[in-house]
Amino acid sequence: MADGEIKDGDRCEVVAGTHAGKSGTVADLKTSKTGAVTITVVQDTGERFKTLAKNLRAVEG
Structure with a gap:
């Protein structure tokens, strides 16, 4: 995930790492x-x- 794609209040899903x-x-x-x-x-x-930002994916909703 590139820096700046996600901000406070956004919904996200962890796709890698300990909290996947x-x-x-x-x-x-x-x-x-x-x-x-x-x-x-x-x-x-x-x-x-x-978690690290690289382990996240933004989701709708």
Whole structure:
């Protein structure tokens, strides 16, 4: 996923990594010193987790 494609409030689905198969709403985007973009995702249940932007896919709705 290219930087800038997703923003706070967007719905997303995790397609790779530890949280693959989970989905939720983007709550926080951060760029690390090394340039990796990390995103906090809030699931519908309220559970939060962090993942890399490259592991996400934006979804409609």
